[in-house]
Amino acid sequence: MVVRTTSLNSIKNLLPKIHQPLPISRRDSQQLLESITTSFRRNLDEEHPWEHGNEPVSQNSIPQSRKPTASTFINSNSSSPSPASTDISNRQRPTDRHLRAILSNPLFAHQNNKKSPAARRSQLDVFDHAVARGLMTPRRAAGFLAKVRSEIVGESEDDIRLGMADSGAGLRVVQWLRASGLENNLQFLSDPVLFPALIPFMYAEGLEEVAWHWMARIGTRDEADEIKDAQFAVLSSLLYAIMKQTNTSYSGLKTSLDPSYEAVIRANDILPKKNVTLKSLKDIWVDLSWASTVFASERPKPSAHLFESFVKIGRPLKMRLDLAHLELHHPLTPNHFAAVQFMHRNANSTDLRPIIRKRLLCLAMDTADRLKEVGDTEEVSWVERFLTRLGYDLNTCIGIFNALEGSLIASELPIRRM
Template identity: 50%
Template structure:
């Protein structure tokens, strides 16, 4: 007798449960189930994200720019929200990857037909945003701010929140993990001013510390698009530039720049890295120029900070810079090093004629001589003043500044500072 084998479908019905069978729930039971799931979800989030008191002060100094930049992300968020689950969900929903909306008002009142914030968020939402386009977004926001008014630019940059907007995208997209975006000079040039205006300087220092931790790899990296030694130099230079500016027409002292360079020097340890040494040296040279050639435009700096800056530059052995800096010491200016430098370099004017010096070096030489002459006139040292006059005369003749030379002869007897009388 042949026994028939049962079909597979009958076996499934006998052994496997009906897992997709709809639950026979009433409307009331469905609502109760939904509330139970919601309560369980909230309890789990409360356990993972414990309750915290609302912070009334930020970790950074409570400046208007910092407060505005940090709250600009959530313009419609009530400050009184206490639940950790609410904060957690809001953090997710405020992520740039999910926050594309044309109806939400942006923190900056941009009146153009194409709002840069809308364009940025749209590109992020569609997966088209990259580092270069982020730089273009920041440039567009800054251009609009400057076009509205050339005054209080830094304050209005802080109110825009554009820098924090880009940083959020960098973090959400994972690009901050490897810092390769720092290889794009255009982005560094655009984002650092916004970060400084918005009070986000510490984020820059965190990036710098991470670069310092991988200094060996930076010196060997040659691949385009990856962070390397030039990226480090650009980041330090951009930071130094912002510390020396006020964001308005008023000139500020270089105290913040001296402090920042000292901090960068301690962080990067240039004695153990050629890339770090080159970066610190470049920033020191630029700051030396601002302290001397353009120093007369700024308030006097702090003497201790100036001394530390002068000491930091000693290993570079740039005698012209060091001599010029001693002339500009805020409390104890000295002309000795400058006069000795001009005495030893009596052939330098011939070198100028032979084009051995750049236009920048020519200007530095002339400013050194003018500042030394001012100092010698103040102390009444006529003997060394004649040496400086001959040096200045030869320099001016070499660079075809005959008119400047004739005025310089008479200005030694003037009551005005020599450089001011020549450049007025």
């Protein structure tokens, strides 16, 4: 007797097709997605049982969250969420929360910003596409920000700031840094060119606290000797980017130095007192000192208490020339004593570096003006003879100073690098 067996083709026809032929219909695609989602939820629930009961909460009963803002992004790491958000989170299944976290990750996002102009939307799409394909780097992110900034125009300061805030470009880059893990290990700091492009967007979008958090982390890292120079370069780049944001408007106009003094005071408070951080802080202090004296006439007078706190930070640095010049420019009680004393001590110095001689020339001219105000004609005559001994053509030097103004903290090339 012959036993007939089912052919292989018959058995194959009884089994569902695992690999659907391409292209599949929209209905088949939806069914496949639902099947994968159901399987994923079931397995995740088995690994992480739901402790709040077995009755699932329907998605319709969960209020739809609003579009996240810059403030909600910063507060997302807070340890004390709002009662409303905690209640919603507690009523969701663990699978739902996990799925939402995955789908909200910018590495999987590729959506158009419908509120942005068409030209800017294309830049955001290019950024999202590069992120989704794993092609984004800190240098490319800096290029993306520069391109978005070049497309923002406005007749007023508020227009430019609003345009930068509406673009959401800064938040997009920060989210990418966080989602890709570059923020956790500070790998993005290896390319400090990102800071000058990113910090202005962060300030416009209300994300400046994130930048200060980065600064604190950079300052507290214990690096090996061979990479401390890189740490210094990164910290200096971040400090200069913040300082430029606090003393220069988006349209390029110079503003009050009060925010810059506040930034230096805050950096001094949060940075540890070690060689790398002290060197970075000293450089930024010296540059701000130059802006506070040589070009003081181009800015409004600062607040006295902030000015004094800034000077106090510089006293341990023993920058006698800077401190003497700053006393001449005290917003309430200018004093010429230290300036006159410094010039008498260095009257016969011939080995001063060119940048020191130029600063000394400015000090002498400001001192002469102050002495004329108080009526000290004898000391004025000595200061004028001191200026003559410097051997500079005043008109030529003044022209040099005007050309060097781009090297201050309001520029990307600080004066210390000349």
